[in-house]
Amino acid sequence: MATVCHGARAVPVDGRIGEAPGSGMDQFGAVEVADLAPVAAVLISRILLIGVERVLLRRIGSVGGPTECAAVFFGVGALVLLPFAHLGQIQDWDFLRLAVPSGLIYAVAYWFYVSALSGGEVAAVAPLSAANAAFVVLLAFLMHGEPISPTKVGGAGLIAAGAAFLQRRAPAAGVPAPSIRRPRLAAASWQMLAYAGLSALTRMLDKANASAARSAPAGTYGLVVFSVVAAAEFTLVLVTGRLPRFLTLLGRQPIAALAAGTCNGISFLLLLVALTLMPVSVAEPITSLSLLVTAALAWLWLREPVGARWLPTVAIIVGTWLLVADGVVVAPALAG
Secondary structure, three states, X not given: OOEEEEOOEEEEOOOOOOOOOOOOEOOOOOEEHHHHHHXXXXXXXXXHHHHHHHHHHHHHHOOOOHHHHHHHHHHHHHHHHHHHOOHHHOOOOOOHHXXXXXXXXXXXXXXXXXXXXHHOOHHHHHHHHHHHHHHHHHHHHHHHOOOOOHHHHHHHHHHHHHHHHHHHOOOOOOOOOOHHHOHHHHHHHHHHHHHHHHHHHHHHHHHHHHHOOOOOOHHXXXXXXXXXXXXXXXXXXXXXXXXXXXXXXXXXXXHHHHHHHHHHHHHHHHHHHHHXXXXXXXXXXXXXXXHHHHHHHHHHOOOOOOHHHHHHHHHHHHHHHHHHHHHEEEOHHHOO
């Protein structure tokens, strides 16, 4: 019988113990190192896509408002997920009780997300999304029984500290200070924090589907979630008379809109796959590494200053890896 080390314990991993066989997770929610190659491929791909996605959202956000952007963002994402959904093979539609509420919460969360990115500097505001690590760790404990350890607390604390320091840095010469002295950046920061809390809640619903005995396939679940979000946002576009702005966005930024939606759909599909392989309190915070991609692209593409923002971003990255280390175990056969 194969075993992995979890702290001082040897834990059997073959057979179904809380997760599907071969998932690489034991009943304590740890990931076996022997199975990390596919997990790493999934997470690295998601990190890169999210990093690109944020900058693309900044581009389309300069043309359309949050509602129009979210409608395009999730509408295109739903179309991207359509080939991965196998609706004709679904026999149990009970997953809708998770997918529909998740979609409705996403609709509100991503309104805050797009509004924050379109209202503030990407490299300054985007790192605040990493604050959802603290929300994820707490909610994963309360809703899924994932343990809270000193390593997890330390990792979440570093991420929160990095985000806070980001807003307290000394301004460069001739540049107005952030936060209270720059109301637009302050508002964008609060919007990103609201997104962080709401997105953490949706991750708990997504994890509940991934852990269910008869869970829906990732593509099907993702399509329903994105369709709900797109329908909600497009309804708002019509009700509030924003259809002309919606069409203007598509006309002026078609490539950026399609690329952002494509990144969104594929990155969410990769998240759902990752949730079947590892704890949500590890799979979600590790995407904070996408902040490096965002900062680099914001500097190269949008010509936004980076400067001292690298220091809090590094703190966020270190915190992320502490969370990852707490959820990864080593197979004795590979330990040398």
